[in-house]
Structure formats: C-alpha cells, structure tokens
Amino acid sequence: MTEDKAAPANGSILVVGGGISGLTTALEAAEVGYEVFLVEKNPYLGGRVAQLNQYFPKLCPPSCGLEINFRRIKDNPKITVFTQTEVEKVDGTPGSYDVTIKLNPRYINENCTCCGDCTEACETEIPSDFNFGMNKIKGAYLPFEMAFPARYVISPQIIGTDDAKRCKEACKYDAIDFDMEAKTMNRKVGAIVWATGWEPYDATKIDNLGFGQYPNVITNMMMERLASANGPTKGKITRPSDNKEPESIAFVQCAGSRDENYLPYCSYICCMASLKQTTYIREQYPDAKVYIFYIDVRTPGQRYEKFYQKIKEDENVFLIKGKVAEVSEDPETGNITVVAENAVTGEKIKETVEMAVLATGMQPTSATAKLPADLKYNEDGFIINDFEKGGMFAAGCANKPSDVVSSNQNATGMALKAIQTLVRK
Amino acid sequence: MTDKYLIEPDVNFVREIVGLGGDTLKKCFQCATCSVVCPISPDTKPFPRKEMIAASWGLKDRLVGNLDIWLCHHCGDCTTNCPRGAKPGEVLGAVRSYAIATYAVPKTLGKWVNSPKFLPILLLIPTAIFIVLGLITGLLDFTPGGEEIAQTKFFSTWLVDMIFIPLAVWVVAIFAMGLKNFINDIHENALLEGKTDKKELDFVGLIKALIRVIPTILKHDKFSECTENKDRATAHLLVFYSFIGLFIVTNIFFIHLYILQWHGPYSQLHPAKWLANISGVALIIGGALMIWNRLSKTDQTTAYKDWYLLGLVLGLGLTGMLTEITRMAGLAGITYWTYFIHLVFVFNLFAFLPFSKLAHLVYRTVAMAYNEYSGRQ
Numbered sequence: 001m002t003e004d005k006a007a008p009a010n011g012s013i014l015v016v017g018g019g020i021s022g023l024t025t026a027l028e029a030a031e032v033g034y035e036v037f038l039v040e041k042n043p044y045l046g047g048r049v050a051q052l053n054q055y056f057p058k059l060c061p062p063s064c065g066l067e068i069n070f071r072r073i074k075d076n077p078k079i080t081v082f083t084q085t086e087v088e089k090v091d092g093t094p095g096s097y098d099v100t101i102k103l104n105p106r107y108i109n110e111n112c113t114c115c116g117d118c119t120e121a122c123e124t125e126i127p128s129d130f131n132f133g134m135n136k137i138k139g140a141y142l143p144f145e146m147a148f149p150a151r152y153v154i155s156p157q158i159i160g161t162d163d164a165k166r167c168k169e170a171c172k173y174d175a176i177d178f179d180m181e182a183k184t185m186n187r188k189v190g191a192i193v194w195a196t197g198w199e200p201y202d203a204t205k206i207d208n209l210g211f212g213q214y215p216n217v218i219t220n221m222m223m224e225r226l227a228s229a230n231g232p233t234k235g236k237i238t239r240p241s242d243n244k245e246p247e248s249i250a251f252v253q254c255a256g257s258r259d260e261n262y263l264p265y266c267s268y269i270c271c272m273a274s275l276k277q278t279t280y281i282r283e284q285y286p287d288a289k290v291y292i293f294y295i296d297v298r299t300p301g302q303r304y305e306k307f308y309q310k311i312k313e314d315e316n317v318f319l320i321k322g323k324v325a326e327v328s329e330d331p332e333t334g335n336i337t338v339v340a341e342n343a344v345t346g347e348k349i350k351e352t353v354e355m356a357v358l359a360t361g362m363q364p365t366s367a368t369a370k371l372p373a374d375l376k377y378n379e380d381g382f383i384i385n386d387f388e389k390g391g392m393f394a395a396g397c398a399n400k401p402s403d404v405v406s407s408n409q410n411a412t413g414m415a416l417k418a419i420q421t422l423v424r425k
Numbered sequence: 426m427t428d429k430y431l432i433e434p435d436v437n438f439v440r441e442i443v444g445l446g447g448d449t450l451k452k453c454f455q456c457a458t459c460s461v462v463c464p465i466s467p468d469t470k471p472f473p474r475k476e477m478i479a480a481s482w483g484l485k486d487r488l489v490g491n492l493d494i495w496l497c498h499h500c501g502d503c504t505t506n507c508p509r510g511a512k513p514g515e516v517l518g519a520v521r522s523y524a525i526a527t528y529a530v531p532k533t534l535g536k537w538v539n540s541p542k543f544l545p546i547l548l549l550i551p552t553a554i555f556i557v558l559g560l561i562t563g564l565l566d567f568t569p570g571g572e573e574i575a576q577t578k579f580f581s582t583w584l585v586d587m588i589f590i591p592l593a594v595w596v597v598a599i600f601a602m603g604l605k606n607f608i609n610d611i612h613e614n615a616l617l618e619g620k621t622d623k624k625e626l627d628f629v630g631l632i633k634a635l636i637r638v639i640p641t642i643l644k645h646d647k648f649s650e651c652t653e654n655k656d657r658a659t660a661h662l663l664v665f666y667s668f669i670g671l672f673i674v675t676n677i678f679f680i681h682l683y684i685l686q687w688h689g690p691y692s693q694l695h696p697a698k699w700l701a702n703i704s705g706v707a708l709i710i711g712g713a714l715m716i717w718n719r720l721s722k723t724d725q726t727t728a729y730k731d732w733y734l735l736g737l738v739l740g741l742g743l744t745g746m747l748t749e750i751t752r753m754a755g756l757a758g759i760t761y762w763t764y765f766i767h768l769v770f771v772f773n774l775f776a777f778l779p780f781s782k783l784a785h786l787v788y789r790t791v792a793m794a795y796n797e798y799s800g801r802q
Contacts, residue, residue, distance in 0.1 A: 208462070208506070254456070259508030295456040325461035325506065341457035341471050346618070348460065348468040 011422045012037060013415075014099055014189040016087055016371075019047020020404055021396025022195035023069045024411035029418060030078035037187055038073075039085045039101055044147040045070065047197050051130065053227040053235075055404060056276040057307040062404075063146055070148040083149060088184065090192065090373035094391025094421050099187050105180035107154035112175040114142060114150055121170035124163045126155055128232070131225045134240065135232035140167045145230050191391055191418035194371060194383055195411065198362035198397040201256045201263055209255055209358055210327035215241040216336050217327060217356045219255075220273050227280040237284055239355040241334040246288060246354040249281055250338045252324040253294040257361035265380055267361025268401040271298045274359045275311045282314060290317045291351050293324045293340045320349060327356065362401045393417045434483035438523070442480055445539065446728030447519030453477040453511035459503035464650040465496065469801045470620050472496065473503060473513040480516055489524045490610025492620075495785070495792030497521075500651030501725060515726040522730050522782060528603035529779040538780040541729050551772035555765070559584055569761065574752050575690055579761040580768065582682060582689070592775055599779040600787055607788065611795055621799035634798035635790070642790060657718050663711030664738060670704030673697075690752065705746045712739035734782045741770045 011034055015026045018040030026038045044050065049062045073079050082103060089100040118140035125136040130143060139158035142150075152175075158164050159178065168176045200221045203211035210217045216239045218226075229235040239246050251274040256262035271294065278290045297319065299308040311317055322340035329336055336356040341348050367381020373392060376384040383394035395414035396407035442450060455478055460471035472493035479487040488494060497517045504514040526535030537543035559565020562584065569578035608626070615621040623630075641647060645665070648658040677697040681687040691698055716735050719727045744767035751760035778784060 254508075258454075258456075260510050261506070261508060295454065321457075323456040323458050323461075323508075325458040339461050341460035341474055343455055343457045343474060346470045346475055348466075348471050350468075 011035065012187070012189045013418045013422070014039065014087075014097070014187065014192045015195060016192065017047065017195035017197050017365075017396075017398070018042070018045035018081070018083070019195060019197045019396065020049040020066075021197065021398070021407045021411040021414075022047070022193070023066075023073070024408045025193045025195055025395050025415045025418070026079055027069060027072050027076070028412050028415035030076050031072070032419070034078065034419060034422065036079045037101075037189065038079055038081045039087060040081070040083045041086050042143070043084050043106060043151075043153040044143040044149070045073075045081065045083070046148070048221075049404060050144060051221065051224055051228075053224050053229075053231075053280065054276060056272045057303050059276065059279060066148075067146060070146075073148070081149070087372055090392075094389065095190050095424075097189050097192060097391070099189055099192070100184055101187065102182060102184050104182050106151070107159070107178055107180050108152050108175050109177050109180075110151070110175075111173040112151040113173055114152065115172070116142070116152075117170040117172065118152055118154075118167040118176065121166040122158065122163050123166070124155075124158050124161065126157055131232045132219070132222045134222060134225060139163055191393070191421040192373070193393050193395050193411075193414050193418050194366070194373075194375070194398050195395045195414075196365040196371065196383075196398040198364055198401070199368065201267075201360045201363045203255060203358050203360045206256050206262060206358070208326055209252060209324065210329065210336070210356075211255075211358055214327070214329040214334075214336060215239075216329070216334050216354065217358060219358050219360045220251075220270060220277065221360070223277050223280070223357050224273075227277070237281060239334070244354065245285060246281070247285065248289040248291070248353040248355075250324070250336070250351055250353040250356045251277070251290065251292040251359055252327075252338060252356060253292065253297075253359045254323060255358035255360045257359075258295060263361050263363060263380065265361075265401065266298060268298070269403050270359035270361055272304055272307070272403065274357070275299070275308055277357065278311055278314075278317055282316065288316065289353075290314075291338075291353060292317065292319045293322055293338065294319065295321070295323050322349065362397055364398055366398055387417070390417070390421050432482060432484065433486075435485045436483055438485040439480065439483040441523060442516065442519045445519035445522045445730065446726045447480060447512075447516040448726070449510060449512040450477060450480045450516045450519075451511075452509045453481060453507075453513070454509055456508060458506055458508060459513045462502050462506045463497075464500065464502060464652065465498060465647050467496075467620075467796075467801050470618050473517050475618075476517060476520065477511065477513050480520060487614070487618075488520050489527050490607070490614045491618075492611040492615060492792040492795050494520050494524060495789045496796055498648050498651060499654070499657075500648075501653040501722070502651060504725065505653045512724075512726060518726075518731075519728065521785065521788075522728075525780065525782070525784045525788070528607050528788075529599055529784065530602060534777065535780045538733065538777050539730050541733075544733070547773055547777065548769060551769045551776070554588060554772075555580070555584075555768065558588065562587070569757070574755065574757050574760060575688075576748070576752070576761070576764045577689065580764060585768070588772070589775065592772070596775060596778050600784075603779060604787065604791060608791065608795070611792060615795070615799055615801075620796075620801050623799060627798075631794060631798050635794035638790070638793045638797050642793065647793075654718070654722070657715070660711050660714035660718060663707045664715065665711075667704040667708035667711060667742075670700050670707070674701040674704065702749075705742055705749075708738065708742035709746060712742050715739075730782050737770055737774050737781075741767070741774060744770060 013029050013034055013036050015022045015036055015038045018038055026036045030036045046066050052062045055062055084104040084106055086102050088102045091098040119138045122138040122140045124139040126139055127133040128135050128137045139155040140152055142152050200219055203219050225231040226233050226237050257267040274292055281288050281290055299305050321343045324338045324340045326339035335352050335354055337350055337352045338356055339350050364381045366383055376386055378384055382400055383398050385393055393414045395411040457474040460466055460474040466472050494517050499514050499518055501514045504512045529535050537547055564581035564584035566579055612626045645658050645662050674697050744763050748760055748764045748767050
C-alpha cells in the first residue's frame with residue numbers, strides 16, 4: 001500500500017558468491033527492484049553446480065537451469081556482477097555497510113569473442129582445477145563451454161612469459177590487456193548475503209581410504225566431472241590409471257563425514273549423489289557391478305526415497321551396511337580392495353573392484369578461509385544466521401550442508417531477509 | 426536373518442558396564458569401522474562392532490560368555506578411529522571386568538575389587554589374617570632380635586606358607602569353577618554366532634590348541650600387531666616376564682626350604698637371586714611404564730579397576746625391592762614393616778586374582794586357545 005515504490009537510497013544488497021545460492025539470492029532481490037552487487041572469486045558464475053553432470057533425482061543437466069539464470073542476470077540492469085573478486089573488508093551496521101572489494105585482473109577485456117585463438121597460441125599447460133586436476137588446460141582458457149561471463153581467462157602462471165606474448169599476438173580483437181591491475185573498490189550496501197558455498201572435503205586427510213595414494217580411488221566430485229560431457233573424458237567414465245572401462249565400482253559413503261576425526265556432521269547430499277552416480281555407471285556399462293558401502297542410506301523425503309528404492313531394484317547394485325575402513329591397491333592391476341564389516345551378516349568383506357569412489361562431504365568455504373566480517377560460526381565453520389542482529393545472512397551451503405533445491409529455497413528466504421533489512425531501516 | 430531372536434535387554438547390565446568404564450557405549454552408531462581397523466579381529470564374525478550393539482542393548486548373555494571380548498588386547502586402534510568417540514576398546518575392557526566378576530564366586534569379592542569404597546577392606550583382610558594368625562601361632566615376632574636381619578625372624582616363613590599355600594589352592598579352585606562355566610559359555614556362544622562348526626566340545630583338542638597358542642602368548646605376537654598402543658606391549662612384556670621370573674624364583678626357594686632344608690636369606694650370588702633381582706627391577710619399570718602410558722593417553726578411559734591392579738603391580742615391585750635394600754642396609758625396623766606391606770600386596774594380588782583384572786591371564790589364554798581350536802578364519 002506504500003506510494004514509494006523505489007528502493008531506499010542505501011538500498012543495495014551485496015551477495016558474496018556466485019554459485020546456485022548466490023545466483024538465486026541476487027535474482028530474487030533484483031527482480032523485485034533492489035540493486036545487487038554479485039561478487040564471485042572465480043572467473044565464472046555457477047559454482048559447484050557448474051561442475052555437476054546431472055541433478056538428482058530428476059537426472060537433468062544443471063546447465064539448463066544455469067543458462068536460464070545467466071540469461072536473467074544479463075537482462076537485469078539491477079545486478080552488477082564482479083568475477084575474480086573478493087571481499088576484503090566489511091564495516092558498518094545492518095542497513096549501512098561499507099564494503100571493500102578487490103577485483104583481480106582477468107587480463108582479458110570485453111572485446112573477447114571466445115574465438116579461442118589465444119588457447120591455440122599458448123603452449124603452457126596447467127592442471128585444470130575445474131576438473132580436479134584430471135586433465136590439463138592451456139594457460140589461456142575458457143573455464144567451461146557456457147561460462148558466464150563468456151570471456152576467456154589468462155592464468156597468472158603465464159604472465160610475463162613468452163606465452164603471454166604469443167597469446168596477445170594471436171588475439172585479433174585486441175582483447176588481451178596485460179596492463180590490467182588489481183583494484184579495490186568501495187561499495188555502500190544495506191545488507192549482505194554470504195553464499196560462500198562449500199569445498200569438497202580434502203580426501204587426502206582420510207589416510208585409511210587411499211585417496212592420493214592410489215590413482216583409481218577418486219572422489220564423488222571427480223566422478224561428476226568424468227561423467228560430464230564437457231569433462232576430461234568427454235563424459236566416458238574410465239578409471240584414471242589406465243582409462244579402462246570399469247567393470248566394478250565401489251562407493252565409499254561417509255568418507256570423512258559423520259566422523260569426529262574429520263567432519264562430524266552428515267553432509268546431506270552424498271547418499272543421493274552416489275545413488276545418482278550409480279545410474280551414470282549403469283547406463284554406460286550394462287554389466288558393471290556397483291557396491292555401495294554405507295552406515296545409513298540417508299535419502300530424506302518421498303522423492304529421494306523413491307529414487308533409492310528404484311536403484312535398489314537393480315540386481316547389479318549391491319548395498320552393504322558397513323563403513324569401509326581399509327583400502328588397498330594391487331599394484332599389478334591397479335585394482336582396489338575395500339574392506340568393511342557387513343553389519344547385517346557379521347562377516348568381514350574384502351571386495352576387489354576396478355575403481356572406488358569416495359563419497360566425500362562438504363566443508364563450508366568459511367571453515368578454511370574466515371570471512372572479513374563480524375559473523376558467527378558454528379564449530380564446523382558454517383555461518384550461523386543471527387536474525388536478531390540482522391543485516392548479514394548466510395544462504396545455501398555456507399549455512400548448512402544442503403542440496404540444490406533446499407539451497408534455492410534458503411537463498412530465496414535470505415533475499416527476503418536482506419530486503420527486510422533495507423526496508424525496516 | 427531368518428532366525429528369530431528374542432531380545433531381553435538388561436538395563437542394569439548396561440548401567441554396570443557404563444560404571445566400569447564403558448560410559449561411551451551409547452555413542453556407537455554401528456558403522457563397523459572398529460571391526461575393520463582392529464588388527465587382531467578375525468574375518469568370521471569380527472569384533473567389536475557386534476559387541477558394541479549387544480552392550481548398548483543390554484544383551485548380557487551375548488557378551489559375558491563371548492570369547493571375543495578376550496581376544497581383544499585393548500590395542501586402542503578402534504577407539505582412535507571410531508568416528509563417534511564410542512571407544513569400543515574401553516567398552517570391551519568394561520565388559521571383561523563384568524565377565525570376571527560373573528565367573529568368580531563369591532560375587533561380593535568381585536564387587537569389592539571393582540569399587541574404591543572397599544579398598545580399605547581388601548587391605549584390612551590380609552593385615553588381620555597376618556596379625557591374628559601370627560599372634561595365635563606365635564610365628565609373628567614384633568621384637569625380632571639378633572645381629573643378622575632376616576625377614577623370617579619377624580614374619581616366619583612358616584607363617585607365610587601357612588597363609589599362601591591354602592590361598593593358592595583357593596585361587597585354583599575358584600578359577601576351576603569359573604572356567605568350567607566359562608568354557609561351556611564361550612562354546613555355546615561360538616555355536617550361536619557361527620564362529621565355529623565344531624558342534625561338540627573336545628577337551629583334548631582344546632588342550633592341543635592351548636599348546637599351539639603358548640608361543641604366541643610368550644612372544645606377545647597379538648599385542649605387537651596393535652598400532653595405536655604399541656608401546657603398551659613393551660610394558661606388558663616386562664611385567665609378564667617379571668611375574669614368570671618371580672614365580673620360578675618362588676618355586677626354587679620353596680624347594681630349597683622344604684626339600685633341601687636351606688633357610689634364607691640367600692646369597693646375592695645365587696642364580697635364583699639374580700633372576701629375582703632382574704625380575705623385580707623389570708616389574709618396577711614395567712609397572713611404572715604402564716602407569717605412564719595410562720596417564721599420557723588422555724583419550725583413553727582408565728577406570729578404578731585398572732588403577733587397582735596397576736597400583737598393586739608397582740607397589741609389589743617397589744616394596745619387594747625396598748625390603749631387600751633396607752635389609753642389606755641394616756635398617757631392621759624399616760625392612761620388617763616394608764616386608765609386611767609387601768606381603769599385604771602379595772596377598773591382594775593372589776587372593777583376588779580371580780576377581781581382579783589380572784584374571785585375564787586365565788580367561789584370555791583359554792579364549793585364545795578356544796579360538797585356535799574353533800577353526801575360525
């Protein structure tokens with residue numbers, strides 16, 4: 001019923017993190033008329049979701065939803081996107097924050113047409129972070145096919161080398177600019193939503209599961225990349241040691257999660273992720289056997305439960321109640337033996353498979369890199385939302401381990417919380 | 426799982442296990458990490474995951490007569506790797522003390538040994554027996570004279586044997602009664618849980634298996650497989666061999682006295698005396714190491730039953746050596762009283778052997794023999 005339809009003067013919102021939660025928060029707030037600054041540390045938006053092959057339980061590609069979101073951002077003048085940017089400092093109180101952000105140089109300007117000539121020209125190869133080091137990319141690259149912003153990236157590793165010169169010479173559009181420097185900016189915002197997301201838990205820390213020691217022990221996020229058409233194997237699931245098509249695969253659930261020694265909490269998504277990845281394998285290899293070792297299969301809700309029931313019907317899928325606590329490799333064949341006690345039959349199982357997938361959990365990004373703001377964290381590093389104090393909120397996996405659906409619902413809620421901060425000021 | 430099993434939870438049992446040092450047992454969520462990381466757990470029906478659920482559900486019958494609680498050497502690998510801090514190693518330790526108390530009669534004594542409240546009584550019993558019997562027989566002389574100091578002038582060797590020989594008989598008798606039930610129970614449990622296919626228990630086979638496991642015990646092979654508490658194997662080996670050494674010494678001197686009619690104190694040059702001194706020192710070092718290990722492992726629960734035994738072991742060694750040293754130093758008063766205290770310790774160790782944690786020397790040996798006999802993988 002209010003006449004004043006414009007947002008308040010200091011009515012902008014800062015969203016930190018351009019993953020699915022950050023995108024949702026930014027869009028929900030911007031599409032009702034609020035000015036949003038969306039800050040992302042990577043050179044592209046989409047976060048972890050961009051690395052996924054399919055969503056569960058519908059098994060549809062995330063690229064579809066991302067494309068729609070990118071389109072919405074492009075069309076919305078209320079959103080300003082800063083990639084390769086980090087928040088350095090936050091001062092102020094709810095309704096009036098003074099934020100310092102640091103923009104790192106991309107060395108490529110808006111002239112870029114994504115022609116790829118710089119990649120051709122570049123000789124240096126670097127391991128692809130996007131593909132968890134499973135392949136190498138050139139020092140000048142496009143993060144992935146539908147990266148947004150659609151612009152190439154120059155790796156800091158080639159700066160000052162002959163490769164840099166070669167790239168610059170190759171570019172027909174004068175898009176490469178090595179004079180770009182890091183710069184800091186100040187922005188006044190009324191509310192901040194931290195959508196800083198998560199990191200896959202470092203599986204090398206779980207010393208009895210063999211990750212980092214045996215090439216055919218991979219993580220669930222690596223499996224997503226292997227199964228993705230734009231991944232290191234063009235979507236064909238093969239094992240890293242010899243590119244063999246695996247005839248048997250073991251999933252090790254709770255690799256680090258629900259374990260006081262690593263991540264004491266349940267990461268929520270790993271059971272569904274492994275069941276989903278089982279479908280990837282079963283689709284590609286109709287004779288492959290899949291062994292899933294679990295403590296409890298946690299597939300909350302009717303839709304997830306239904307998905308689990310369907311996988312269970314597959315006679316090539318074996319679900320074993322018992323946590324894998326020992327992993328070894330046969331150096332001759334590269335095969336992996338996982339050891340668990342089947343808690344139902346009370347027998348020790350030594351299952352030799354061609355490849356093992358560790359269902360590693362989520363660790364909030366804020367657990368390892370503390371954010372430059374006055375936020376409260378729980379003992380695991382997730383941000384606690386202080387609604388009494390208001391002003392700053394955590395959305396998605398910065399707040400708790402969650403799937404994409406809950407992240408989006410939560411992000412929408414946090415957009416509303418941010419708006420309320422501005423309006424109530 | 427076609428078998429039907431009627432669960433009869435015993436809530437008091439759970440409470441007692443908690444009280445005996447198994448206070449973490451309810452944290453277990455049955456992931457079975459413990460059964461895999463345990464270096465000595467068998468492949469057929471491994472432990473301790475199944476013991477953890479039995480303890481948590483109060484299934485006393487599945488635990489007390491279960492040989493697996495004795496196959497456990499308390500390495501601590503399970504406790505370290507447990508994702509929930511449920512400390513399976515400590516829970517099995519608690520179940521073992523419960524089992525010891527179950528098989529030893531009279532049960533009251535078992536209760537006394539496991540509770541600090543009754544420690545004064547346990548110390549008073551030998552003191553009273555020594556004094557009363559000593560005064561009645563006149564074999565305890567509070568004013569021993571003479572130039573040479575000899576313990577027998579104060580506390581006559583006859584008095585020692587008058588007390589300790591019947592005591593040894595009583596210990597053997599209690600163990601014999603306990604073992605009879607114990608062996609039947611572990612066999613029944615092994616059949617129930619599918620650990621063995623030997624339907625009938627064959628004692629000759631069991632004894633043959635016992636002979637086969639003796640080298641394992643002497644070498645502490647199983648103990649050495651532990652990774653987490655590797656250092657405990659050394660301490661245990663020291664105490665273990667010092668007890669064997671002292672047992673041999675006692676027998677040698679027994680023969681000296683009763684067959685050869687030689688009375689002590691014996692010369693320090695006597696080979697048995699060397700063995701005695703080496704064993705004494707090993708006992709003190711081993712006992713001190715055990716206490717040190719316990720104190721430095723803060724993630725490990727140490728219950729009263731552990732301290733009672735450790736205190737006895739170290740006390741026994743210290744008072745024994747002190748008696749000898751003060752005797753040679755000519756400190757008559759001190760040496761006689763130290764000797765008296767030493768005998769109180771010896772009495773505690775022996776008389777309550779079937780009731781204390783030390784009873785593991787019998788139960789674990791038998792369990793290991795049975796496991797060898799069972800043909801379990």
